[in-house]
Amino acid sequence: MTDPAATDLSKDAAARAAAALVQPGMRLGLGTGSTAAIFVRRLAQRVAAEGFDLRCAATSKATAELATSLGLKVEELDEIGWLDLTIDGADEVDPDLNLIKGGGAAHLREKIVATASDRMVVIADQGKVVDRLGAFHLPVEVIPFGWQATRTLIQRALERLDLGQRPILRRKRGDQPLLTDEGNFVLDLALEAIPDPEALAAELSSIAGMVEHGLFLNICQLAIIGRPDGSVVEL
Numbered sequence: 001m002t003d004p005a006a007t008d009l010s011k012d013a014a015a016r017a018a019a020a021l022v023q024p025g026m027r028l029g030l031g032t033g034s035t036a037a038i039f040v041r042r043l044a045q046r047v048a049a050e051g052f053d054l055r056c057a058a059t060s061k062a063t064a065e066l067a068t069s070l071g072l073k074v075e076e077l078d079e080i081g082w083l084d085l086t087i088d089g090a091d092e093v094d095p096d097l098n099l100i101k102g103g104g105a106a107h108l109r110e111k112i113v114a115t116a117s118d119r120m121v122v123i124a125d126q127g128k129v130v131d132r133l134g135a136f137h138l139p140v141e142v143i144p145f146g147w148q149a150t151r152t153l154i155q156r157a158l159e160r161l162d163l164g165q166r167p168i169l170r171r172k173r174g175d176q177p178l179l180t181d182e183g184n185f186v187l188d189l190a191l192e193a194i195p196d197p198e199a200l201a202a203e204l205s206s207i208a209g210m211v212e213h214g215l216f217l218n219i220c221q222l223a224i225i226g227r228p229d230g231s232v233v234e235l
């Protein structure tokens, strides 16, 4: 069983190490989720202590609000144009630095921001490191229009690849479908394991109502994995 306090210490260790990577004047992408939020807090502390300038683009409304409240300068990605570095969390990290993201339903903006960056660095606790992707349900953002037809097409794609069960519509409390920052729905795919992530990504990308899936393949260059004792290992 995972100790939540140890997990928090691990996230903080990774966040502190990532905050140290940031250079004055950088154009920086800020991820979403609990680990990314710790990073934003650590970064804001460093900026306040050292008094340097940064230009930040956020991957969600929640992160934009948090960063702004802590005094960081947040701009639209298109105002900045291109980013030097993006720091984000992940739901799974494999040995090749391929990821599952989207546990916080922000993977569309996260992928846009990460791929508009010279470098993407993931921060996580050891529990996110896996031999093979797929135990975490794979999030897929879909357009609300015709979403059930899109779900059928996704299910057929999964059957072609001998994968998984019926995609699950993510709901918020009160049973309404959860809406992403872009006003879309999220389908979660219970796959258990993804033997060929490239093949699955290609299948999903061919479906019209599919906006973006949570497989981040060949996007991340470094993963900083925090430990409860405050140390980190790099993958």
Ligand code: 5RP
Pocket (backbone or CB within 6 Å): 031, 032, 033, 034, 035, 036, 088, 089, 090, 091, 100, 101, 102, 103, 104, 105, 106, 107, 110
């Ligand atoms: C949000 C994400 C998050 O980065 C991912 O879910 C990890 O979150 P946390 O740090 O809270 O475990 O992809 O869409």
